[in-house]
Amino acid sequence: MRTPDRGGRLRRRSRAVLPADGPALDPDGSAVRLAALEAAAAGLASGAATAEALEDLLARAADALPGTGLLLAVTPAGGDGVLSRAVGIASANVPGLAAVLIGGNAPGPGALVVDVVSGRRWHGRLAALPLADAVDGTIPDLPPRTSRVLTAYAGLAAAVLERGAAGDEARREAARATALSSLGAALAAAPDAAAVCAEAAAALPAVIGCDRVILLLWETGAGRLRVAAGSGPTDTIPDELYAEETPELVGMLTDRTPRVLRWETCSPAVRDLLGAGGITDALAVPLVAGGTFLGVATASWPAGATPAGLETEHLDRLRAASDQVAVALDRARLAEALRHQSTHDPLTGLPNRELLRQRLETALTTVRPDQHVGVLCCDLDGFAALNAEHGATAGDELLKQVAARLRGAVRPADTIARLGADEFAVVLPGLGSPGDVEAVLGRVRACFTEPFRLARRPVQVGTTVGVAVHSGEWGVADVLLGAALADRRG
Numbered sequence: 210m211r212t213p214d215r216g217g218r219l220r221r222r223s224r225a226v227l228p229a230d231g232p233a234l235d236p237d238g239s240a241v242r243l244a245a246l247e248a249a250a251a252g253l254a255s256g257a258a259t260a261e262a263l264e265d266l267l268a269r270a271a272d273a274l275p276g277t278g279l280l281l282a283v284t285p286a287g288g289d290g291v292l293s294r295a296v297g298i299a300s301a302n303v304p305g306l307a308a309v310l311i312g313g314n315a316p317g318p319g320a321l322v323v324d325v326v327s328g329r330r331w332h333g334r335l336a337a338l339p340l341a342d343a344v345d346g347t348i349p350d351l352p353p354r355t356s357r358v359l360t361a362y363a364g365l366a367a368a369v370l371e372r373g374a375a376g377d378e379a380r381r382e383a384a385r386a387t388a389l390s391s392l393g394a395a396l397a398a399a400p401d402a403a404a405v406c407a408e409a410a411a412a413l414p415a416v417i418g419c420d421r422v423i424l425l426l427w428e429t430g431a432g433r434l435r436v437a438a439g440s441g442p443t444d445t446i447p448d449e450l451y452a453e454e455t456p457e458l459v460g461m462l463t464d465r466t467p468r469v470l471r472w473e474t475c476s477p478a479v480r481d482l483l484g485a486g487g488i489t490d491a492l493a494v495p496l497v498a499g500g501t502f503l504g505v506a507t508a509s510w511p512a513g514a515t516p517a518g519l520e521t522e523h524l525d526r527l528r529a530a531s532d533q534v535a536v537a538l539d540r541a542r543l544a545e546a547l548r549h550q551s552t553h554d555p556l557t558g559l560p561n562r563e564l565l566r567q568r569l570e571t572a573l574t575t576v577r578p579d580q581h582v583g584v585l586c587c588d589l590d591g592f593a594a595l596n597a598e599h600g601a602t603a604g605d606e607l608l609k610q611v612a613a614r615l616r617g618a619v620r621p622a623d624t625i626a627r628l629g630a631d632e633f634a635v636v637l638p639g640l641g642s643p644g645d646v647e648a649v650l651g652r653v654r655a656c657f658t659e660p661f662r663l664a665r666r667p668v669q670v671g672t673t674v675g676v677a678v679h680s681g682e683w684g685v686a687d688v689l690l691g692a693a694l695a696d697r698r699g
Contacts, residue, residue: 259285259373263294263366270362271296274355278340280316282307283325283333285370291333297340310334319348323359327367335363381418388415389530396537401545402426405537406438409506409530414440417526418516419508421488424534425450426504434458434505447481454478457493462502467494467528469520470507483509490515492524494531498539506531554627556605557612565626565634566686572638573684583637583646583678584693585653590671592631603663607670614656619649634690643678650676673697 267279278297285292293307306316311333315322319339325332337359339348392412399405406424413422423446425434434450452458455478457468470491472483483491491509495502508527510516516523552564560568572582589595589611596604608631615625615633624636637649653674660667675697679689 259369260292260294262369262373263292266362266365266369267294267296270358273358273362274337276340277351277355278338280306280310280336280338281325281333281366282311282336283366283370284311285332285373298338310336319350321351321355321359323356323363325363325366325370327371329371332367332370335359335366385416385418385526388412389533392416392530393533396533399537399541402538402541403437405534405541409534409537410438410440413506413508413527413530416530417508417523419492419523420511420514421509423482423507423509424504425507426538427502437504447478450478450482458505461493461495461505465495465497465502467492467524469493469524470509482507487511490519492519492527494524494527496531496535496538498535501539503535503538503542506534557609557627559612559633560624560626562626562628565624565628565636566690568624569636569686569690572636573679573686573689576638576679576682576684578681579641581640581643581645581678581680582684582689583640583643583649583676584689585635585637585646585650585674585676586628586690586693586697587633587653587672587674588697589631590673592670595668595670599663599668606663607661607668610661611656611670615653618652618656623649634693640678643680646676646678650674 263281263283267281270279271277279295280298280303281292281294283292284290291307291311293303295303295306298306310316310322313334316336317338320336322334322336325335337351337355339351341348389412392408395408395412396405399408406426410422410424414420421440423439424437426437427433428435432452434455436446436448439446450458452462454476456476457470457479460466461468470479470483470493472480472489475483483489488509489512491507493505493507496504496506506527508523510519552561553559554561569582569584576582589607592604592607595607608627611633612625612627615635619625619635620637622638626634626636628634635649635653637646640646654672657670657672660669662668675693675695677689677692677696
């Protein structure tokens with residue numbers, strides 16, 4: 210066996226050698242075994258991979274226990290299956306004997322078995338098997354010293370496994386730190402809430418160490434959580450959770466604290482969420498920024514895969530990542546509000562002149578040769594006098610009521626905008642013929658047939674409407690809008 214030394218060079222595994230007068234000075238071979246054990250202990254610092262270090266360790270144990278077969282069967286932390294190594298045993302027999310050994314049984318007659326255990330966990334077992342006599346096939350008893358030697362080497366094997374586990378955990382933590390840093394950069398560049406949730410759902414499984422992540426956003430008006438993004442398939446999970454059906458959600462809305470969700474104890478609504486994909490355990494952390502509840506991030510595991518640190522280290526990871534997600538969502542929400550304010554009328558919520566112009570340009574550039582684009586412009590009759598008589602508050606209320614009636618009068622694809630003061634406009638894309646504008650015009654005028662109620666009193670208000678229709682290609686938005694404004698008629 211060749212193993213790397215600390216400097217990375219390969220060296221041959223040294224064997225303990227008796228002095229010339231060895232039998233007189235070391236009648237039972239203790240010096241040889243001690244030298245081999247010390248060399249094996251020194252080999253722990255070699256930095257070799259776990260499997261290679263165990264092979265070297267087992268070979269040194271064989272030097273200390275001549276005439277003995279050795280079998281090691283362990284379950285490395287975070288690994289799958291059984292890692293087995295053997296000396297003096299036919300390789301074809303090793304897997305079967307290892308399964309017997311790890312299962313708690315002796316792998317052969319006369320075998321001595323010791324546990325490979327450290328202060329943190331049980332790793333597996335190490336067995337010494339007496340080799341049958343080559344002449345008569347009898348199986349001798351193992352020397353009394355075998356137990357002490359085997360126990361010492363089992364301790365060294367546990368140290369090798371712990372060192373490997375620590376190295377693996379360090380690499381996982383480094384990967385998590387890298388993923389968390391990458392998540393921060395991705396969230397900073399995400400343009401909206403949907404992108405924030407998509408980036409988080411993609412990155413969080415590696416950060417948390419979980420099987421699945423789901424991001425749900427809170428809709429205050431509807432009183433519900435809506436699924437925004439998830440890792441893996443999400444088509445089998447509910448799209449939404451309503452507060453009145455989900456006690457866990459009501460609790461988070463009240464105290465803003467995380468929840469550990471178990472299949473056996475959660476509400477039916479959460480059970481539907483967990484049940485998809487065999488999920489049995491989950492963590493749910495509220496997304497809160499500036500005291501505002503924005504949603505929930507969940508991390509979950511399928512049956513049999515729930516980690517030991519669910520309520521400690523995994524919860525801490527999810528909370529740390531959720532803080533980043535909440536900040537990004539709050540920023541996206543603010544940016545969306547600012548974008549909305551820049552393109553919408555603050556009083557009525559309708560698009561403003563600039564957004565109307567953009568949508569009119571889009572309609573004109575995408576219209577087919579056999580279609581038409583129409584524009585209606587209307588203003589209110591006597592609006593200045595109404596303001597003077599009833600006050601600005603009544604005037605604002607009238608404008609909001611007009612906007613609401615116009616929304617109900619047009620087609621879903623049409624755009625209504627407030628141009629300013631008492632002026633409104635409607636863009637009608639994709640008209641089949643120029644005459645189709647008359648149907649919409651009739652409904653717009655009908656909005657003013659019934660009186661409006663201002664300060665609990667009926668007030669009759671009329672309107673003047675202008676119409677312009679574009680046919681063919683190369684329409685200009687400002688030209689069409691100007692034509693409709695000039696055409697206003699009663």
